[in-house]
Amino acid sequence: MEFRQQTLDNGLEVVAECNPQAYSTAIAFFVKTGARDETPEIAGVSHFLEHMVFKGTATRTAEDVNRTLDEIGSHSNAFTSEEQTVFFATVLPEYQDAAVELLGDIMRPALREHDFDTEKQVILEEIAKYDDQPPFGANEKCMAAHFPQHPLGQSVLGTCDSVTALSADQMRSYFEERYSPQNMALVAAGNVNFDRLVEQASQSCGQWKPFPTQRATPRAQAHSGLEIVQNNAAHQEYVVQIANGPAAEDSNRYAGRLLATILGDDSGSRLFWELVDTGLAEYASVAAYEFQGTGIFMTFLCCAPGDTSRNLERVREIESELESGGVRLEELQQAQNKISAHLILQSERSTNRMFSVGNHWIQRHEYRTVRDIINAYQEVNCDQLAKLIQQYPLSASTTIVVGPHAELAPSRLAIAKNN
């Protein structure tokens, strides 16, 4: 296992974790652009552009792109988040050149009007699809409420209105402001021939013109509030809660992830035993996410309407217990063991290593082995967690409830249980 890194003259960074034993080669372009880099008028453009990147270049049609990706047997896709747009392909090592050539080519898309119009329909279908399924937009509504007047409040998909109104010219301008080689990284992991990778990158990407890019990273304000959104299609109630947490550049982020695991992992956590194992909620979990300049703890709860008030009270009680009593050593060790084993299992796939290497590089400009990451988790102690809990009180949170009713009903179940 060897880490290699080289920067092309135009600023494009090429980074790779080379493992000659691996069966596959995973390759990606990480672009440091996403919903937070959009203005409200062009909400959704990063994600729409991600789709358009597959729609062809000066020398390839959309069909050519799809056909080539399949011809080399690639498992490829792309995704857009608040901060990143990532395009990736995993192939057998003999197809490394072809995959890099193709991915490199599509990073300079033609953005043709006709393709833009057709793909706009697909994006609108994607928005409709998420409208129909749980948690019925609760995540995005909660981000918007927690981050008012802050770029992280912008939705990744955008809205029907913003996408409908978007023009191909607006997308072209956005592309020209964001897809600078200085704002991207070519990342590879698995069975990588690094010298060939750099050679190919120079050929495919060396002529891209660099230009400076900017991103606003204002500090997030602490924010509390509760909003109920009525949705007649929902049979259950869906709750999302956001509190502030460690940012991507904060070394406390490992402690943050451990805290989320202890409090709200899918199994074996405090919320699990209190709410899920007892059948009070369909799910109740907590995850930590880190962004540039700020991070969040996101709590997800789903239960029968009528039980939400009582369950939210229980969540609050559990959080208070954490704030006053901290965590127990055996809880911490269980979380550390669980995360470490998970990291080892994950790392066996080249694709997962590529995501890890790319994320570390794009967020912090650093390379960390699986062992480094496991060690960072193992070094966290109970005192650090206790301080973290004081620093980021979970009780200062924004809450969104989406469900069939306009108000939270008093809990019948809680009454029955107390009797």
Place this chain on the structure above:
Amino acid sequence: MPWLESVAFAMLLPAGVRYDPDNRAGLANMTCEMVQRGCGDRNSRQFVEDLENLGVDRSASVSNAHTSFGGAMPAEKLGMALQIYADLVQRPLLPTEQIEDSRQVCLHEIRAVDDDPAQKAMQELRNRHYGEPYGKATQGTFAAVENISISDVQSHVDATYQPGGAILSVAGKFDWDELRKQVEELFGDWQVRPTSSITKKSGAGGYIHLEHDSSQTHIAIAYPSVPYSDPQYYQARGAVGVLSDGMSSRLFDEVREKRGLCYTVHAHCHSFRDRGSVICYSGTTTERAQETLDVLLGELTRLSEGIRQEELNRLKARIKSALIMQQESSAARSGSIAADWYYLERIQTLEEIGGIIDDLSCDSINAYLAEHPPADFTIVTLGEKQLEIPLGIPSANAR
């Protein structure tokens, strides 16, 4: 797979939803929930804590034929994890005081399907296409789950958590002789019982529309095909691959890329031991649902005209790279060898499957398609508006 640091197991018990009595629909699912609440000398908490401290990434699920438990973990933990699962399948505690909690968990699963229109449409499709018991929904019904008692759960464990028809598969880094010895010790005394019986009833087929307040219309289609154990299976799989594997496949290209009709569209082969089907899905906004259905059915029908060499070449490249990449994952491999053992009663090596894929030709697939053209469609739509269905498909909705 000595190149890995991990090992994974899959344990399939002949305790699927197909054995649920009608008035206890959801029993297998609730039993699966109950057996994970303590076993041997571990209570519910100790069970979870011990497995998490071992670093076992665990799973439990109920399918039509089986209740399955699986785990992937660092290689050296396999012995300890198997001990715990030996207790789970042979000595579950089934704590009476937790039956109500379990029931609530299972009722949540039923409500969750109510909130997921795509899954709801697929469930209705399986029911109408396969009938009983192959089209049964795992989570059962509200009324039936309300009635399940602890003795129902106990009887279900007694009858179906048994070695006759059970499969334990292991893949990853381990020592075969050691494993064999341990399995003999852990499971050697497990008593075989007679296989539970099932009653069969054919599905209604045809078309049905379900009214639903949703942004999209969810379209689900099924038609008969050959099962996994059939010598012609890979011909059928090849044809469906041309239809739906990869971004240059026909459905993705015609429905999404060329016309922008949907975000999701796919088809896949679905198999039981003695019967198989092709199942398709697409979700699309109400105004465009009719066109989506027409294009979908058009592509299914056009398949019988045959596939082209370049389509097959791309498919072969995709399948072969997926086969090689399966060697990166002990969990994926343990799952597929368990499935092989169930369907074929033997394991296909990756080389053997590679050979079968190499031997596929346009001629062989087209000959298969000429003999088995997609037909006899069962169609379910769920959304705001009923759709027009081609002549020859009976509709259950009065117009």
